[in-house]
Amino acid sequence: MAPNILIIGATGAIGKHITQQIVSAKSSFGRLAILTSEKTANTKTSELEKLKGEGIQVFVGDLTVEEDMKKAYQGIDVVVSAVGRGVIETQIPLIKWASEASVSRFFPSEYGTDIEHDSKSPNEKPHQLKLKVRAFAKTINNVKLTYLVTGPYSDMFIAPGKVGSWDVKVREATLLGDGNNRIAFTAMADVGKLVVGCLQHPAESEGVLIVNSFTATPNEILAEIESQTASKWKTTYISLDELKKLEKEMWETGNPTATTATLRRIWTEGGTLYDRPRDNGLIGEPNMKTLAEQIKQVIQKQMKA
Structure with a gap:
């Protein structure tokens, strides 16, 4: 029923x-x-x-x-x-x-x-x-x-911010880590598709399901966004040690961005990676956004803002 x-x-x-x-x-x-x-x-x-x-x-x-x-x-x-x-x-x-x-x-x-x-x-x-x-x-x-x-939402990650930033209008990016750390992302629209997949496959989706849209490094995101904007971006890096120091200071001073700093440090350390396959296949392998499709959407959204 x-x-x-x-x-x-x-x-x-x-x-x-x-x-x-x-x-x-x-x-x-x-x-x-x-x-x-x-x-x-x-x-x-x-x-x-x-x-x-x-x-x-x-x-x-x-x-x-x-x-x-x-x-x-x-x-x-x-x-x-x-x-x-x-x-x-x-x-x-x-x-x-x-x-x-x-x-x-x-x-x-x-x-x-x-x-x-x-x-x-x-x-x-x-x-x-x-x-x-x-x-x-x-x-x-x-x-x-x-x-x-789902891991981090790619829509929110590839955006202007105080802890890591991607600003299309000024063509500037601040990357976390050395830029080669892999992160598994899920587009926000895809979260909805994955929930529907679970609802349509109830027997296969009980318990914890690890899912995502695509996996990419900050440097791969940068390369794609530079390609789509046809421009070389001004780029800076915040090392993992610097990020940990910033995170600690934010919690000690009651900075409301402290949660964001902690989550981004977790992702930079590899907290979205697994040795086993994702569970997308258990729920019908819903059609997910690619990195290129997400970058195109990010650019359109930021340019309209």
Whole structure:
């Protein structure tokens, strides 16, 4: 039977991409619904009306209120969570309430860096809340969990920034490490395709899945972006030791960019690489963006900004 699906965080940074792909594949599913806050209902009216026009049911409620969630969960088989980093811990009661309702499967908001990549992972500051969610989920027996680990979003990585930067308008880049460190990326639109792949292959996608769009080094990204812009970029490098020093200073001074510094240090150290094949093939090998396609999109977006 086609599953009824509820999406939480459907209009957020990654949630909108996941929602778009699920809606595009709606013939594979039963009833589709989203839960949104009252604030979002008032500020993203046109976006929600468009979803309603696609036949998507919109619940307005508070994800921290049991009564609201139990109402939204009625008749739902699968919950796809795309909540932001700031409210990751709210998924603990969300999973608990799901286990008390009709929900049989839950996708926690795991998209991003692997929090169980190696022995150092449990000590990384940005991982702590996701680790708490996973620990709690292990105590739940009647809801199957799918953790989709995508690595960094290439859309956000290849962009202007304070810790590593790619600025198309001024043709300047700041690369982390020596530029030859391989990083596995996933385009944000592809995250949605991968979620759909999991939904369409439920038996093959229980537990932790390691997926991505493409793997490239910063120097390979630079070569592609210079080729597509037909120009030589001004390039500087921040060594791994310098990055670690910067990361430490940011945490000590309460800099809000400290989380970004830690994640980028993890990626630079090889925290997205594995000795085994990716799990894309388990879920139908969805069509993923290439490096060249992602660079083309990045250039178009930055030039329009």
